[in-house]
Amino acid sequence: MTFSLVARCAETGMLGVAISSSSPAVAARCSYTRAGVGAVASQNVTDPTLGPLTLDLMERGMSAEEAIAQMSAQSRFMEYRQVLAVDAQGRTAIHSGPNSLGIWTQAEAENVASGGNLLANDTVSQAIVDGYLSAAGHIGDRLIAAMRAGLAAGGEAGPVHSAGMQIAGKVSWPVADLRCDWTEDCPIAAIAAAWEVYKPQLDAYIQRALDPREAPSYGVPGDD
Template sequence: MTFSLVARCADTGMFGVAISSSSPAVAARCSYARAGVGAVASQNVTDPTLGPLALDLMAGGMSAAEALAEVQKRGKFIEYRQVLAVDSSGDTAIHSGPNSLGIWTQAQGRDVASGGNLLDNDGVPAAIVAGFETAQGHLGDRLIAAMRAGLAAGGEAGPVHSAGMMLVDKVPWPVADLRCDWTEDCPIEAVATAWEVYKPQLDAYVQRALDPREAPSYGVPGDE
């Protein structure tokens, strides 16, 4: 009931996760990323402990493949889980348990991995990877392009209702964490609209955290 990708920008080292599902608030349970370490999506019958575990293992020096091999050893009911990871070298790894739901499959390349379950067809993750690899610009733009490509290729077997995109860069918090937790319209387009608004302000929000004396004003009432 989910399709997603994890990705790294080879130029900046920024990491990102984008995800969509027929379930509510998918990004709240399934998206994990850590600056300088990597990004993980933990989905299907999700176990929210697996994303932080994979990131901890990569932070300790494991590659994405080594981390997911260890996750498979430590995780409970791992045959039900689908986990994607990209590490600081741009290497990727995917675990898709045999009890993943419906049509499930995966695809990966340098700096990007995609997987899904309860899909319309088995070509969706490959379309997501291709969409990411052919897109240009900011990592957030490329993640949105990839999710749109997955939706155009068929997406989930039924309608999706929630989506999210998380980006991490040089600070220990997400520089963007945009979500649509439920809609009867397209949640991917809702996140895309939020990204259009947020993208020009991203650096300013980081600057406000690091040193508000140098932060720009956006002219809202009371902000002189």
């Protein structure tokens, strides 16, 4: 009941996840990034421990493929899980258990991997990868373009209600973490609208954390 991608920007080294589902608050349970390490999406009968575990393994020096293999070997009920990973070198790996729901597919290329379950058809994951590779600009723009491509290819078999996008840069926290936890409208459109507002302010929010003396003003009440 989910489709997603994990990706790396070859130019900046930024890492990201974008995801959408018919379930509520999908990004809260399924999206994980760590600066300089990788990005992971853990979905399909979700176990929220798998994302941090996979990132921990990559941080210890494993490639995405090695981390997915080790995570799968030491975790339970992997026949029900679908886990995607990209590491800081752009290597990708996917585990899709045989009990993944409905039509499930996966696709990957250098710097990007996509997977989904309960999909409308078997072209969605490849459409997401192609959408990411053909898009230009900031990794956030490319993640949204990829999700829109997946939706245009059919998306989930039913309507999606939640979505999220998380991006890691050079600091220890996600530099963007945008979510739509429930809507009767299109949650991917909601994330895209939020990104248009957030993108111009992203660097300023980082600067405010690192050194507020140099941070720009945004004209909020009481801000001189």
